Amino acid sequence: MDAPVVQMKGISKSFPGVAANDNVDFELNRGEIHALLGENGAGKSTLMNILAGLYRPDSGKLIIEGNPVELHSPADAIRHGVGMIHQHFMLVEAFSAAENIVLGDSRTPAFVNKRKIGEKVGAVAAEFGMDIDPQAFIWQLSVGEQQRVEILKALYRNAKILILDEPTAVLTPQESAVLFGTLKEMAARGCSVVIITHKLAEVCDVADRVTVMRRGRVSGQAEGEDINYASLSRMMVGEDIKLDGRVQQGKPGDAVLKAEGLCVMGEKGLLAVDSLSFELRRGEILGVAA
Numbered sequence: 001m002d003a004p005v006v007q008m009k010g011i012s013k014s015f016p017g018v019a020a021n022d023n024v025d026f027e028l029n030r031g032e033i034h035a036l037l038g039e040n041g042a043g044k045s046t047l048m049n050i051l052a053g054l055y056r057p058d059s060g061k062l063i064i065e066g067n068p069v070e071l072h073s074p075a076d077a078i079r080h081g082v083g084m085i086h087q088h089f090m091l092v093e094a095f096s097a098a099e100n101i102v103l104g105d106s107r108t109p110a111f112v113n114k115r116k117i118g119e120k121v122g123a124v125a126a127e128f129g130m131d132i133d134p135q136a137f138i139w140q141l142s143v144g145e146q147q148r149v150e151i152l153k154a155l156y157r158n159a160k161i162l163i164l165d166e167p168t169a170v171l172t173p174q175e176s177a178v179l180f181g182t183l184k185e186m187a188a189r190g191c192s193v194v195i196i197t198h199k200l201a202e203v204c205d206v207a208d209r210v211t212v213m214r215r216g217r218v219s220g221q222a223e224g225e226d227i228n229y230a231s232l233s234r235m236m237v238g239e240d241i242k243l244d245g246r247v248q249q250g251k252p253g254d255a256v257l258k259a260e261g262l263c264v265m266g267e268k269g270l271l272a273v274d275s276l277s278f279e280l281r282r283g284e285i286l287g288v289a290a
């Protein structure tokens, strides 16, 4: 088997009053989707921000493609093939998708030919089966589409290692399924993917391997058949979790809010809400799903 694409050895990083990473070892193989799982504050983002060149570790080693490296900036990281998609996108609203993708890339000339970059970006999108209109402005795109622009931005810069920090937090289940399809396609083409999450279900869905963090340390690893709810939740919180018997059925009262035949125009000038009716009753939790 190939040597790991990334090896992080004995990584420690403290912030005032907290050891965010405490002697963490992490490995990423070529062509794998590796989930980094853990509760809030476990140190997942800190570890990946180090790999993406945003933070410098206090101690520990970073080895990419067999070479020890020191990363001083995200630009440094991308030169080593590492791209990170943050939870809060870093796109310019008033620019098109294609402009955002080429913006800040060292190969982009000072004067860009819009049609040419549109074609180039469209070609990268097609290669990975991603559906995006390169000429659309960011403000016209859904959150899922904006995320695709961020991913394309990394691929356009030849990222071979893609890190996504809680990518599904902002997506609908359908958008998540599309994203997972893209990630699998990327992995099949030899990219390595790290997906940070605290959702067990998506780890079971998409990950080839999982590293679990707890309070700044690695608390466990699993792959293949061993990726299941029971073992993962135990590694996450340090004890078995009983999921049954906690939910009490409520007794909803009268309707306190009623909507009938609601129609709303969206930003793109299309009907975003079409003849919607619902009611909300006292003492109930109403879910809205699409």
Ligand SMILES: Nc1ncnc2c1ncn2[C@@H]1O[C@H](COP(=O)(O)OP(=O)(O)OP(=O)(O)O)[C@@H](O)[C@H]1O
Residues within 6 Å of the ligand: 015, 016, 018, 019, 020, 038, 039, 040, 041, 042, 043, 044, 045, 046, 047, 198
């Ligand atoms: N820039 C920072 N300055 C100070 N403290 C920080 C900073 N970044 C992270 N921390 C702290 O380090 C610890 C680990 O945070 P980190 O963001 O890595 O966790 P996480 O696993 O990504 O959690 P979450 O699921 O909430 O995103 C937390 O206690 C957090 O408050």
Ligand SMILES: [Mg+2]
Residues within 6 Å of the ligand: 044, 045, 046, 165
């Ligand atoms: Mg985080």
